Amino acid sequence: MALMITDECINCDVCEPECPNEAISMGEEIYVIDPAKCTECVGHFGEPQCVQVCPVECIPVDPAHVESQEVLWTKYRRLVGVTS
Template identity: 55%
Template sequence: MALLIKSKCTNCDMCEPECPNNAIFMGEEIYEIDPNLCTECKGHYEKPTCQSVCPINNCIITDPDNVETEEQLLEKFVIIQGLA
């Protein structure tokens, strides 16, 4: 499952530098997450760092349009890191 930043984002700049896959970027109004790069930090950390550093409660959620299994996320991690 990729993550999604909700519209209540305040653009605090906390999440972007924490993303190990560079999946977070500034969109037209708020930060956004590229679902093709988001692994929910699988392969890097135990839980998503963007959620850990976000000061807004429940601002970064599971993207209902990009549901993936843990196995799929780990496969994506391997591909992104060039380990395949």
């Protein structure tokens, strides 16, 4: 599953630097998460780092991008350039 940032975001800037996949960027009004890059920190950390640091708890699972752990691991390997 990819994560998403809801409109409760206060643009506090703490999530973007925490993302190891550089999936978080500033959108038109609030930060957004690129689902093609979001692995929920699989391969990097045990828990999504953006969720851990968000002071307003506005980063839930994106129901439009439900993915299994296996898919997240595959995405992680692709993002970091692991071919096996």
